[in-house]
Amino acid sequence: MAKAERIRIYDVARVAGVSVATASKALNDTGRMTEATRLRVKQTAAALGFRPNAMARALTQNRSFTVGLLTNDTYGRFTLPVMAGINEALVDQGVSVFLCGIEDDAELGAVHVNAMLDKQVDGIIATGKRIDRQLPVDLSGLAVPVVYAFTQGPEGAVTLVSDDAQGARDATLHLTAVGRRRLVHVTGPDSFASVRTRAGAFREVAGDEAPVLHGAWSEAWGHEAVARLWAEGNPPDGIFCGNDQIARGVIDALRERGVSVPDAVSVIGFDNWEIVAAATRPPLTTIDMNLKELGREAGRLILELAEGKPVEPGIRTLPCKLVMRQSCGGATPVADKLEVHQEV
Amino acid sequence: MAKAERIRIYDVARVAGVSVATASKALNDTGRMTEATRLRVKQTAAALGFRPNAMARALTQNRSFTVGLLTNDTYGRFTLPVMAGINEALVDQGVSVFLCGIEDDAELGAVHVNAMLDKQVDGIIATGKRIDRQLPVDLSGLAVPVVYAFTQGPEGAVTLVSDDAQGARDATLHLTAVGRRRLVHVTGPDSFASVRTRAGAFREVAGDEAPVLHGAWSEAWGHEAVARLWAEGNPPDGIFCGNDQIARGVIDALRERGVSVPDAVSVIGFDNWEIVAAATRPPLTTIDMNLKELGREAGRLILELAEGKPVEPGIRTLPCKLVMRQSCGGATPVADKLEVHQEV
DNA sequence: CGTGATTGAGAAACCGTTTTATCAAGACTG
DNA sequence: CAGTCTTGATAAAACGGTTTCTCAATCACG
Numbered sequence: 001m002a003k004a005e006r007i008r009i010y011d012v013a014r015v016a017g018v019s020v021a022t023a024s025k026a027l028n029d030t031g032r033m034t035e036a037t038r039l040r041v042k043q044t045a046a047a048l049g050f051r052p053n054a055m056a057r058a059l060t061q062n063r064s065f066t067v068g069l070l071t072n073d074t075y076g077r078f079t080l081p082v083m084a085g086i087n088e089a090l091v092d093q094g095v096s097v098f099l100c101g102i103e104d105d106a107e108l109g110a111v112h113v114n115a116m117l118d119k120q121v122d123g124i125i126a127t128g129k130r131i132d133r134q135l136p137v138d139l140s141g142l143a144v145p146v147v148y149a150f151t152q153g154p155e156g157a158v159t160l161v162s163d164d165a166q167g168a169r170d171a172t173l174h175l176t177a178v179g180r181r182r183l184v185h186v187t188g189p190d191s192f193a194s195v196r197t198r199a200g201a202f203r204e205v206a207g208d209e210a211p212v213l214h215g216a217w218s219e220a221w222g223h224e225a226v227a228r229l230w231a232e233g234n235p236p237d238g239i240f241c242g243n244d245q246i247a248r249g250v251i252d253a254l255r256e257r258g259v260s261v262p263d264a265v266s267v268i269g270f271d272n273w274e275i276v277a278a279a280t281r282p283p284l285t286t287i288d289m290n291l292k293e294l295g296r297e298a299g300r301l302i303l304e305l306a307e308g309k310p311v312e313p314g315i316r317t318l319p320c321k322l323v324m325r326q327s328c329g330g331a332t333p334v335a336d337k338l339e340v341h342q343e344v
Numbered sequence: 345m346a347k348a349e350r351i352r353i354y355d356v357a358r359v360a361g362v363s364v365a366t367a368s369k370a371l372n373d374t375g376r377m378t379e380a381t382r383l384r385v386k387q388t389a390a391a392l393g394f395r396p397n398a399m400a401r402a403l404t405q406n407r408s409f410t411v412g413l414l415t416n417d418t419y420g421r422f423t424l425p426v427m428a429g430i431n432e433a434l435v436d437q438g439v440s441v442f443l444c445g446i447e448d449d450a451e452l453g454a455v456h457v458n459a460m461l462d463k464q465v466d467g468i469i470a471t472g473k474r475i476d477r478q479l480p481v482d483l484s485g486l487a488v489p490v491v492y493a494f495t496q497g498p499e500g501a502v503t504l505v506s507d508d509a510q511g512a513r514d515a516t517l518h519l520t521a522v523g524r525r526r527l528v529h530v531t532g533p534d535s536f537a538s539v540r541t542r543a544g545a546f547r548e549v550a551g552d553e554a555p556v557l558h559g560a561w562s563e564a565w566g567h568e569a570v571a572r573l574w575a576e577g578n579p580p581d582g583i584f585c586g587n588d589q590i591a592r593g594v595i596d597a598l599r600e601r602g603v604s605v606p607d608a609v610s611v612i613g614f615d616n617w618e619i620v621a622a623a624t625r626p627p628l629t630t631i632d633m634n635l636k637e638l639g640r641e642a643g644r645l646i647l648e649l650a651e652g653k654p655v656e657p658g659i660r661t662l663p664c665k666l667v668m669r670q671s672c673g674g675a676t677p678v679a680d681k682l683e684v685h686q687e688v
Numbered sequence: 689c690g691t692g693a694t695t696g697a698g699a700a701a702c703c704g705t706t707t708t709a710t711c712a713a714g715a716c717t718g
Numbered sequence: 719c720a721g722t723c724t725t726g727a728t729a730a731a732a733c734g735g736t737t738t739c740t741c742a743a744t745c746a747c748g
Contacts, residue, residue, distance in 0.1 A: 008733095008734060009734070009735060009736095010735090018697075018698085019697070019699075020698090020734090020735080021698055021699075021700090021736080021737080022696085022697055022698070024735065024737085025737090028736080031696090031697090031737090032695065032696060032697085033695090033696055033697065034695095034696065034697095051458065052462065052734080053462070053733085053735065054462045054463045054464065055399050055402040055403045055464050055733085055735090056733070056736085057734080057735055057736075059397075059399045059400055059704065059733090059734080059735075059736090060702070060737075061703090061735090061736070062703080064399060065463075074428070075420075075424065075618075076419075076420035076424045080418070080419065080445075083443065083445070084418070084445055087444065087445065091452075091456065091459070096442045096444070096456075096460065096463055097442065097443060097444075098440045098442060099441060099442075099443040100431065100440070100441075101424075101427070101428055101431065108435075111435060112435065115435070115438060116440065117395065118395050118396065118398045119398045119399070119410065119440055120398065218623070219623045220623075275619075279563045279564075279589070350704095352703095352704060352705085353704070353705065353706095354704075354705095362728090363728050363729075364704090364705080364706095364728090365706085365708095365728055365729075365730090366727055366728070368705065369706085369727090374706090374707090375707090375726090376724095376725065376727085377725090377726055377727065378725095381727085396704080396705070397703085397704050397705070399703085399704080399705090400703070400704035400705040400733090401704080401705055401706075402705090402733095403703090403704080403705070403706090403732095403733045403734065403735090404706040404707075404732075404733050405706070405733090406733080689748105690748100691746100692745100692746090692747090694743100694745070695743085695745085696743085696744095697741090697742095697743105698739100698740085698742105699738105699740080699741100700737100700738090700740095701736105701737085701738080702735105702736085702737080702738095703733105703735090703736090703737105704733105705732100705733090706732085706733090707730100707731085708730090708732090709728100709731090710727105710729080710730095711726105711727090711728080711729095712725105712726095712727090712728100713724100713725085713726090714725080714726100715722100715723080716722080716723070717720105717721085717722075717723090718719105718720100
C-alpha cells in the first residue's frame with residue numbers, strides 16, 4: 001500500500017502552508033495557535049497519511065516509546081499472559097515491547113540488557129517463572145526505570161506479585177464450602193517461597209494439623225501422592241494441589257483407583273493453565289493468578305515511571321481468582337471458554 | 345552502575361583527540377586513517393564505556409536494528425520456539441525483536457504493524473499457529489521486507505514451513521520399523537492443509553487403504569478414536585497421531601482399556617510439545633518440527649533482506665526430526681531432557 | 689491614540705550519529 | 719623541482735523531528 005517515500009512533517013507543513021515548527025506543535029497539541037490552523041494541519045497530516053518517524057522523535061525527546069521485557073521463562077507459561085497484559089496497556093500509547101528470553105544465562109542477560117539500553121528503552125520489565133528468584137542480571141542503578149513482575153526485585157524496587165496467600169485461602173475455603181472436611185495439600189518443593197506461603201494459608205483454613213505433601217511440580221508426583229494418601233487409612237475428601245499439573249496427576253490417579261471426582265473427592269488446582277485445566281476429566285477447578293492483569297499493571301507502572309511520575313516503591317499484591325469448573329462439584333459448572341475469557 | 349550522563353561519540357572524539365567524523369569512522373571500521381588512530385579511538389571508546397545511541401544511528405542509516413514479530417498464536421506453543429530461534433540468530437548482530445500478539449483481530453493487527461513501521465523496523469516476520477492461514481493483516485507492498493514463518497504468505501513471498509510430508513513419512517516409517525503393520529492415523533480436522541499433507545504421506549507409506557480418522561485437536565478426540573477403533577474388530581497395532589494432545593488421549597484411553605503401550609500398540613505423536621510429550625505414560629515418541637531452527641532461518645533471511653541482499657522468494661521447507669521416547673518401543677529410550685536439548 | 693501585553697507563527701538550534709565534500713601535507717613522477 | 723596522486727583527517731550537511739527564541743501583528747487600556 002504505502003509505497004516508496006514516507007511523508008515527513010516537512011511535507012505536511014508545506015501542504016498546510018505553515019512552518020515545520022507550527023506543524024509539529026499543531027500535531028502534538030502544544031504551543032499556541034489558532035484552532036483553525038491546528039485543525040488544518042491535523043487534517044492535512046491525516047490526508048497525507050503522515051506518521052512521525054519514531055526515531056527522530058526519540059532522539060529529541062529522549063523517549064523511544066519502547067520497553068523491554070526480560071524473562072527466563074522459556075515455555076512462556078507465565079510470560080505470555082503477562083506480555084499480553086503489558087501490550088494491552090501500552091499499545092494505545094504507541095509503546096512497543098522488546099521480548100528477550102535469557103534462559104538463566106547471566107552473560108546472555110547482559111547482552112540483551114545492553115541492547116535494550118542502546119535502543120533507549122523507556123523502561124524494563126523483568127519477569128520470570130518463579131516469584132522468589134531474581135533474574136541473573138543486575139538491573140539496579142540503571143538509567144531507566146525497572147518494574148519487577150512475578151519475579152523478585154531488589155530492596156526498594158517496584159514489584160508486582162500475585163497474592164498466593166489469598167489464592168490458597170480461597171482454594172481451601174472453596175473445598176470447605178463444598179462440604180469437604182479431610183483436606184490435604186499436595187504441592188511443589190519446599191524451597192519455593194510460594195509453596196510455603198500457600199501451604200501456610202492452607203493450614204490457616206484447614207487447621208494446623210492438615211497434611212502438606214511436598215514433591216515435584218509434575219503429574220507424576222500427583223500420582224505418587226495419591227498412592228501414598230490412599231495407602232494409609234482415612235484418605236482425604238478434598239485435595240488442594242500446588243499447580244494444575246499435580247492436580248491432573250491426582251485426578252488421573254484417582255480415576256485409575258476408581259475414586260470419583262468430584263463425587264467422592266474434590267480436587268482444586270492452582271495456575272489455571274488452560275491447556276492442562278481444560279483437558280483433565282472432569283475439567284479442573286483452579287486458581288487463576290490473573291497474570292494478564294498483572295502485566296497490565298506492570299505496563300501502567302512502567303509508563304508512569306517513564307513519564308517521570310512518582311511511583312511508590314514496594315511490593316504490590318494482586319488478587320487471584322477462583323475459576324470454577326467441575327472437579328470440586330458443588331457449584332454449577334461454567335462453560336470453559338466463557339469463564340476463562342470473562343475477565344474484565 | 346552506569347549513571348547519569350551517557351557518553352556520546354563527541355566525548356570519545358575529544359578524549360582521543362580527533363574529530364567526531366574520525367571517531368565515527370574508526371568505530372565503524374570505515375573510512376581511511378592510520379591503524380594507530382583507529383586503535384586509539386577504539387580503546388578510548390572502550391575505556392569510556394561508549395555505547396552509540398541506536399536512535400541517532402537509525403536516523404541516519406535508516407536502519408533501526410529492530411525487527412517485528414507478528415503472531416496470532418496466543419499460547420505461544422509455536423511462537424515461542426520460533427522466537428527463540430530468531431533471537432538466537434539476531435542477538436549477535438545487535439538486532440532486537442518486537443513481539444506482538446494480535447489474536448485474530450485485523451484492527452489490532454493494523455495498529456501493531458503501524459507501530460512497527462513508525463519505529464522503522466528493518467523487517468517483519470509473520471508467524472502463526474497454522475501453516476495454511478494468513479494472518480489477518482496485509483503485509484504486502486510494505487516498505488520493509490517480510491518473511492513468513494509457519495504461516496501462509498502471499499504469492500511470491502519468502503515463506504518458511506516445516507516439512508509435514510517428510511515428518512509424517514518418518515513417523516509412519518518408524519512404526520513399520522518397529523514391526524507394526526496395522527496402522528491408523530488419528531488426526532485433526534480435514535480443513536487443515538497440514539492434516540491433508542500428513543495424511544497423504546501416511547498413506548503413501550502405510551497403504552492407500554490405511555484408515556485416517558479426523559476429529560478435533562484434543563485429548564478427548566484421542567479417547568473417542570480409540571473407542572471407535574476398538575469397537576470394530578481388528579484394532580490397529582500402530583497409531584500415528586496428528587498432534588501430541590491427541591496422542592496423549594489415545595495413550596490414556598489405551599491404558600484404561602488395559603492395552604499396553606508400547607508392547608501391544610505403538611503410538612507416535614506430532615509436535616514434540618514437551619509439556620505433553622514428557623507427561624504421557626510412557627513418554628511419547630513424536631515428531632519435532634524444528635521450530636527453533638525455523639526461527640533461526642527466518643532471522644537470517646530477514647537480516648539478509650534488510651541488508652538489501654537478494655533472497656529468492658518462494659517456500660522453503662525445513663525437515664522435521666523424530667524424537668524417540670518410549671511409546672513406540674523398539675529403540676533404546678533416551679533420557680528426555682537430553683534428547684530435547686541435544687539439537688545443534 | 690500611544691504604549692505595553694498578548695497572540696500566532698516562524699527561524700534556528702538541537703538531539704547523536706553518519707556521510708560527503710574538502711583540504712593540507714607528504715609521496716610520487718617525469 | 720613543479721605538478722599530480724595519495725593519504726589522513728576534518729568541517730559541515732544531513733536524518734526528521736521538537737523546542738526555544740524571536741518577532742510582527744493585534745489587542746487592551748488609560
